Amino acid sequence: MSGLLVGEVVRSAAGAAPHRPAVVFGGRVLTFAALDAAADRAAGHLAACGVRRGDRVVWPSAGAPVESLQVYAGAARAGAVLVPLGPDAWSARVVRAAAPRLVLTDAGRAAEGARFAAAARARHAVLADGDAPAPRAASPDTTDRNDTTGRTDRTDRTGRTDSASRPERPERTWDPAEKDPHLVLFAGPCRPHGVVLSHRASVLRAHCGGRPEVPGALVCGFPAGHWGLWTAVLRQWQARGTVVLPEAPGPGAICAAVREHRATRLVCPPEVWWQVLDTAPHHLATLRSADTETAAGAAPPRLIEAIRTATPAARVRAFLSTPEAGDVAALDHADVRARPGSCGVPAPGVAVRVAGGELWVRGPLLFDGYLRDKEATDAVLRDGWFRTGRAARLDGDGHLHLTDR
Known part of the structure; x- marks a missing residue:
């Protein structure tokens, strides 16, 4: 390349x-x-x-x-x-x-x-x-x-x-x-x-080394226009994998895509995961990787348990991501039960700090700025750090917790 x-x-x-x-x-x-x-x-x-x-x-x-x-x-x-x-x-x-x-x-x-x-x-x-x-x-x-x-x-x-x-x-x-x-x-x-x-x-956000993937087809459960769609697709293409797009909006089409293509991976925001689990969880048996990704904070422990129950053979992961910073933190399979309420540890290559109670992020995944708005850009980018505006804390083991929601 x-x-x-x-x-x-x-x-x-x-x-x-x-x-x-x-x-x-x-x-x-x-x-x-x-x-x-x-x-x-x-x-x-x-x-x-x-x-x-x-x-x-x-x-x-x-x-x-x-x-x-x-x-x-x-x-x-x-x-x-x-x-x-x-x-x-x-x-x-x-x-x-x-x-x-x-x-x-x-x-x-x-x-x-x-x-x-x-x-x-x-x-x-x-x-x-x-x-x-x-x-x-x-x-x-x-x-x-x-x-x-x-x-x-x-x-x-x-x-x-x-x-x-x-x-x-x-x-x-x-x-x-x-x-x-x-x-x-x-x-x-x-x-x-x-x-x-x-x-x-964009390429670094999608780099497979930062989020190793299992082989097989990915069903992308992000709605049209969701910023996470582009990273999920590019990540799959870097792994030479197939992206399966549901034929219609909604959880029924997502479940049908997993079943018909025997997909091994599904990625959705939490609100879509809830809909999928309420629709046809028995269609998810082929999954070997089940990811949820949100900018809102830690994935609800009840959702994580529901995903684990529906996908017993899958590696379940929860990611804190934003359009400006990409993956900020990741809660991997081994910690999703042991660390309820945690957003996980910082993603590879990402530095985080809590300054005055606010989460700041730095690394090669950051955005360039806000389009045609220097004032707004300067307000959130300081010396290479992105000020997220989110209240947060780091525990003694380096796990990130958002405290404003």
Whole structure:
């Protein structure tokens, strides 16, 4: 791999296991070789729409899960910054806040996408057949953009590009560097800031050495738009594993996916785990790894016991994670019963401290800052430490406890 680049994770997996399924969604199966080719096509066609290295591309991630992963890999390879918006964040206000060069949608959201793009003074394109975005409208000539440090640059948007004249693979001069931003996460319409992640932070968050995985298929139980989805997918791809996407929202589809694909791994936030356990816990017998991940605090001991009962052969783990910091702490299988109420010990490579009763986090997994908001960024990033705003304490064995909830 040439640097810690998201697009290279897919290329490396395609070279090592080209015929292994990378994504399964209902009857659709995309091998790593096919995903790699789709990423190249998406990157080339984003360039045909006028997207250049560092430009932001908004994409509504609900309703087209396979296409979402193709756009994710393709945008990263082209050096673009993807802004995936779940159903709660897909709005004209959030699109304007993202200040994109391009709003990319599927055909079903074309009308909304064109309207939101016009409000944001951006171009709009539809992801056409063959995964090629087709330009729909030109934007105004120029726009002012602010990066996370508050600097302003002007982006020329006057040129139109003929997609037939562009290469399928993006030009080498547009290849990203690992420190470049590649993802902006908005949690919803009420979250005021977009969390900016670099290639390096995303790849390190997904590094299998930090969270060793059992072989087999992963069913991803994060709802569309949840920030944990992207790390879970990239982690599985780094392990050359298959991601199974439930065919519909809800616990029934998750249980069906585990059963039909004999999945060995399931990762969900706590609220989804409760729904899964109430729906069809007998379908979880094949699991060998059961993870819960939340930013709210320690996983409820009653939930941990319910997961252990439903998945007797599985390694059960609970993670404290945030969009800004990635995995902060992990409560591993051996401690989930012995340490009720604990968030676990700091994740590998992560330093934590409690300053004035507040949890601070430092390490290579941190975000770059809040999109176009230097004041908010400076308020939470101090000398390499992220101030979480959460009250916490560390016990004598180094286990982290949140005390504000």
